[in-house]
């Protein structure tokens with residue numbers, strides 16, 4: 001097969017309509033590309049050999065130390081960096097002007113650059129299209145509490161953009177040695193003097209503490225780390241969990257008509273983020289191991305063994321809406337339509353609710369006296 005020298009164009013015949021030679025675009029929810037001119041669907045072939053390859057993990061330590069020439073395949077693409085927010089997104093050769101999907105700033109396409117980056121092993125194709133994403137946004141809005149009046153009527157999402165977002169996934173077997181204390185509750189009887197000067201007894205709960213130490217073993221599979229700092233991190237992580245069983249081998253045809261973002265968190269920094277994500281589970285495992293009614297952890301030492309990684313792309317719809325001249329960004333999970341994002345808050349409505357609750361409590365106290 002002839003190698004594709006021009007990264008602007010996927011092997012041209014691959015994305016050309018079999019009927020009218022128009023440029024095809026991937027159609028969410030299918031495994032086909034659709035011709036925007038004549039509507040013909042062109043099926044994307046996924047070969048089985050590639051399927052296995054897509055789930056292949058790369059040895060992390062060997063990769064970062066360049067041992068045994070462990071390399072990840074790379075590919076070149078044209079990206080343009082947003083002057084305002086720093087997000088770097090792919091540039092389509094056909095496009096003559098474009099807006100940053102993250103912040104809406106006009107992109108200076110003359111400044112686009114070709115970058116050589118690790119080729120994604122796999123991707124989850126868009127399952128929901130733009131209309132469904134917009135619908136999900138409105139449903140999300142309807143369910144929000146304490147929105148200022150009229151936000152629901154007036155919040156119109158700006159141009160929705162479908163972005164394949166870069167993620168790293170990590171697998172590792174961890175061994176954690178810890179030291180801490182275990183607290184066991186017991187009941188005891190104490191005597192006290194009441195307000196009339198009489199001696200009384202009552203039951204109190206006390207805790208006896210013992211020093212403990214131990215080892216816990218935890219295996220992690222596909223810890224997902226967002227490899228882009230341009231996105232509102234809190235909201236993107238809130239889109240988890242993804243159904244990674246739907247990962248299919250990376251094929252640029254699925255990107256046709258969409259943008260993709262280049263990663264700006266490298267494999268090594270990504271693993272540091274993965275450690276933070278795994279930490280919650282490790283702490284819970286230690287507490288279970290300690291047992292008792294209370295647990296404190298004074299020290300823990302985690303060994304990460306057999307670390308492997310792969311690079312995957314996941315589908316996000318990005319947009320923002322304006323309310324009183326302020327821009328609120330939101331993200332939609334392109335696989336299941338889950339929405340997370342920034343939102344205005346009506347302080348007045350919260351104060352009213354607090355006053356209302358206070359009034360109810362006051363009424364209860366008044367009438368039950």
Ligand SMILES: [Zn+2]
Pocket residue numbers: 017018019020021022035036037038039040
């Ligand atoms: Zn066509």
Ligand SMILES: [Zn+2]
Pocket residue numbers: 082083084085086087100101102103104105
């Ligand atoms: Zn931007």
